[in-house]
Amino acid sequence: MPQEISRRALIELSVAGAAALAAAEAKALDRPTLPKDQKIGFAVVGLGKLSQGQIIPGLRTARSARLVALVSGHPDKARRIAAAEGLPDDAIYSYEDYDRIAKDPRIQVVYIVLPNGMHAEYTIRALKAGKHVLCEKPMANSVPECEAMIAAARAANRKLMIAYRCHYEPKNLEAMRRVRSGALGKPRLVVTDMGRQADPSDPSDVWRLDRKLGGDGALADMGIYGINAARYLLNEEPVEVRAWSSTDKQDPRFRTVDDMVCWQFRFPSGAIANGSTSFNYNATMAFELWGEKARLRADPGCFYGGNRLALVSGGNFRELDIAEIDQFAREMDWMADVVRGKAPLVSTGEEGLQDMRLITAIIESAAKGGATIKTDWGYKRAVDPAAVVDVVA
Numbered sequence: 001m002p003q004e005i006s007r008r009a010l011i012e013l014s015v016a017g018a019a020a021l022a023a024a025e026a027k028a029l030d031r032p033t034l035p036k037d038q039k040i041g042f043a044v045v046g047l048g049k050l051s052q053g054q055i056i057p058g059l060r061t062a063r064s065a066r067l068v069a070l071v072s073g074h075p076d077k078a079r080r081i082a083a084a085e086g087l088p089d090d091a092i093y094s095y096e097d098y099d100r101i102a103k104d105p106r107i108q109v110v111y112i113v114l115p116n117g118m119h120a121e122y123t124i125r126a127l128k129a130g131k132h133v134l135c136e137k138p139m140a141n142s143v144p145e146c147e148a149m150i151a152a153a154r155a156a157n158r159k160l161m162i163a164y165r166c167h168y169e170p171k172n173l174e175a176m177r178r179v180r181s182g183a184l185g186k187p188r189l190v191v192t193d194m195g196r197q198a199d200p201s202d203p204s205d206v207w208r209l210d211r212k213l214g215g216d217g218a219l220a221d222m223g224i225y226g227i228n229a230a231r232y233l234l235n236e237e238p239v240e241v242r243a244w245s246s247t248d249k250q251d252p253r254f255r256t257v258d259d260m261v262c263w264q265f266r267f268p269s270g271a272i273a274n275g276s277t278s279f280n281y282n283a284t285m286a287f288e289l290w291g292e293k294a295r296l297r298a299d300p301g302c303f304y305g306g307n308r309l310a311l312v313s314g315g316n317f318r319e320l321d322i323a324e325i326d327q328f329a330r331e332m333d334w335m336a337d338v339v340r341g342k343a344p345l346v347s348t349g350e351e352g353l354q355d356m357r358l359i360t361a362i363i364e365s366a367a368k369g370g371a372t373i374k375t376d377w378g379y380k381r382a383v384d385p386a387a388v389v390d391v392v393a
Ligand code: NAD
Pocket: 046, 047, 048, 049, 050, 051, 073, 112, 113, 114, 115, 116, 136, 137, 138, 163, 165, 203, 204, 205, 207, 213, 221
């Protein structure tokens, strides 16, 4: 955390002042690209779409993280990617010999990019091998799995981070800061809509439509972004939830998972959040927050790139000009900096567990036709991303 400017002072300043200070502070940060031998070594587990499309490319440009090993069930694919990334053959592991990573000093962080139902097992095995873990969202498929992962990290005295990339994305951070600054007035309402069409001809969606591997369908895959966004925008935790689901059981995609789920969270401040998710509506990752004085609209708000954030007040719609960054590189650099002792852990296992508990409560409410479920479990986020993560990459 940079010392020049206190973050607390920053979030208490006016919005314009805060943005200028954040930019100045980022410039003042000493954040050079580390020499290769000082970068934190990442092993990527699972070489599917996200790993090949975003994670491995992100590691090429990361400042303090680098790719050092691959774990895959497909030796040919692993060898091809290893060759392209300049990795030696002994940096390739299979799922069977995965535990041998314990003896590989090149690997400091293991990044779990497997189907959701495999997150807990492979996270716990990596922690037992003495490695730090960055695990994709959703953290797992159940509350007990999340609890076991947190316990394993504690027992191994290793860091466990959940890959909530929006905690590191400049427009999401700017939205959080504008809410915290008070410039919008008291936050009243958040609306999040996160979904897409699931495609059963795509192997990446086949497991997402299978409860054993994908968990709670669209809610676990896409809705989780809205659950997390409502919480990080408001910086408080819901105390009650009501939910409803609507699934066409004739649609072969939804034999084991729900399709559309809509929910409502009530927060202690009086704010309400309405969320929706679906595997059968047009792709969207949008959120909106109404304050007493102004509104923030992000549409798209959580894509890999091309996100837009606008400030709306009365008839006045002003899109905010905020530079894009590679969210994945930024997130992996953050994990590397946590391991280096240079940054606080923001996206903790407890954050992932809180979302899993809320997913479970949403499912319970929907199964009971919208019954009110109490969700006041006393969780409080340890570190507010808006208070520590820089706006400018
Ligand atoms: P994918 O299906 O493209 O990749 C999964 C990989 O796991 C494949 O290489 C596959 O071969 C391997 N695998 C191993 N055992 C398997 C099994 N039993 N069944 C199916 N595949 C198996 O999926 P993906 O889209 O890369 O998603 C991987 C993880 O990343 C998921 O947890 C997902 O939620 C998460 N994800 C996160 C984001 C984000 O923006 N943070 C985006 C996409 C996916």
